[in-house]
Amino acid sequence: MPITYTSGEQVEVYRFSIPVAIGVPLAAIFLQAFLPLRLRFFSIFDLPLLVTIFFSVARRNPAAGLITGALIGLAQDSLTHLPIGVYGIAKTVVGYGASSLGVKLDVENLGARFLLVLFFYVVHQIAYFMVARGLVGLTLAWSWPHELGAAFANALLALPLFLLLDRLKHRT
C-alpha cells in the first residue's frame, strides 16, 4: 500500500472555510442521528468519526485535530443519554492520532485512507470501551468480528466520502 513517509515540508496542509468547518460536522451528526431510523444498517457507520479523521488529517495540526475530535465527540455525546465525554475522549484521541500521523505520512491516496480509517476505527472503539467500562461502568460486549467488520465498512464508506470532502478544502 502506498503510504509514503514524507518530510514536514512535503506534505500539504489544508484549511477549511468556517461554514464548512461547522456545517460538515453538524451534517455528519445529523445524518448519524437521522439515517438509522430509516436505514437500520446505517448504525454500523460512524460518520462523525470519519469527519474527525478527515479534518484532522487534512489540517495536519495535532492541536486542531484533537480539538475538532473533542467538539464532535461531545456533540455526539449530548444526543445520547450517557454521560457527556465518552465519545469526546475517544474522538479526542483519534483526532490527535490522525493529525499526528498526517504530519508524517502522505495519506492522500485511496489505499492509505482505507488503512487509516480501518486503524483509527479500532482505536476509537478501544478508547470508547475503556472509558465506558472503566469510568462510566457500562456493560459492553466486545466482539472482534463485529468491530473488524464495522471498521471495514467504515473504511469503505470513507473512500467516497473523503473524495467528496476533498472538494471543500483549500490549500494554504
Next chain:
Amino acid sequence: MENLLSRYRNVSILVAILFAQVLGLAIQVRRTSENESNRLIRVWATSAITPFERIIVWAQGSTGSLWRNYIYLRGVRQENRDLKYEIENLRVEQVRLRDDAEQARRLQSLLGFKEHFISKTVAAQVIGSSGSDYSRSVFIDKGSNEGIRKDMAVITADGVVGKILRADSGTSQVLLLDDQSSGVGAILEGSRLQGVLRGTPVGEVVLEKVLSDEQVQPGERVMTSGGDQIFPKGLPAGVVTSVTRGPEAFLNIRVRPAANLGRLEEVLVITEQHEKAPEEGISLTRAADILSQRLPSVPDKPVAPATPGASPRPADGSAGNSNAAASASPAKQAAAAPKAATTSPKPAAPAKPGEQHSTTLPGTTPSPKPKLNSAPAASPPAEPGGTPPQ
C-alpha cells in the same frame, strides 16, 4: 519549564483536554441527577439537530401522503371491499367482547378492584435517534409544551416502546425498551410469572428474575405488570423467543419486543392515567339479596283465606319483599332475573369511538385496601342471557 511546554505543546493540550473530560465524566457519574450545565449542552445539541429532522420528516410525510392519497390509488377498491368485510367480522367479535368486558367489570367491582384507565395520550412523531448503538433512544417531536414529562410511558398500537427520559419544550428523548439501562415490570401471560424486562448491550431484550425451576415456553406472551408504576398493567411487551438456564438460579429468557423498535414512526405518550374505584351501587347490594333472587326456595304456606277469592298473604305480612320473586313460580323467577340485572349499576362506559386519545386499559390492579363492607363477592347480579361468573 516554558521551553518544555512549548516543546510538548500538543501533548500538553491533549492531556489537558482529556483530563477535563475525565473530570467531567467523573462528576456526572457521581451525581445521580442531571445538573443544569449538562442539561444545557444536551438542549443545545438537540436544538441544533432536531429542526432539520422535523423538516425532513414533515417533507417525507407530506410527499408520502400526496402519493398515497392522490396519485397511487391502485387496488383501493379491492382494499375497500376487504376492509368492509373485516369491519363486519369485527363487529360480530365486538359484541362478544363487550359482553365479556361488562361481565369482567362487574366482577372487578364486586371484588373491590380499581380499574386503571389511560385517560389521555399524546401522539408524537419519531424524528431522530441518538445515533449510537450504545444508547438506544429516539427523539420525538412533542415535549413539555404538550404536557410530556419525564418517566411517562411511550407505546404504539403493537405494545410498549419505552419511557420518556428527558422532555424539552418541543422535543423529548425516549429510552427504548432494548437499552441496557431500561427496565419494565413484566408478567408472562400464561404462567403469570413476574419478572423485569431489560435490554442487553447487544440490543436484545431479556426477562430477568424468573427462577430456573419455573416452566416458561417459547411463544408465550409477555405483558406489563404495572409494578414499575410507569407502564399500566396489561400492555403487550413482547413474545418469548428462547428459554435457557441462566446464571445463578434464574432463567435466561429472550423476548422479542411487541413493538418494532427498529422502525418506529409514530408513538403515543401516556400523559394521564387514573384509577377508578368500584361503583357504589354494587357494593351496597348484599350477596344474600342476589342469592335470594336466584336460588329456588320453599314457598311459604298460604294462610287460609278469610274470604273466598282473596289472595294469600306472605308469612311476614309484608308485600313485595325481596323474597317475592324467589317464592314465585319458575317462570316468574326467569322474569325476575332481567329485572335484577337492570337494578345493578351500569358498568363503566367504554371509550367513545371518536374520542381523541382516550383509551380504556385492558388491565386492572387490585386496590390496596379493598372495601370490607362491599359484597363478599358471592356472585354478581344475574344477567339476561349471560352465564353467572365463577
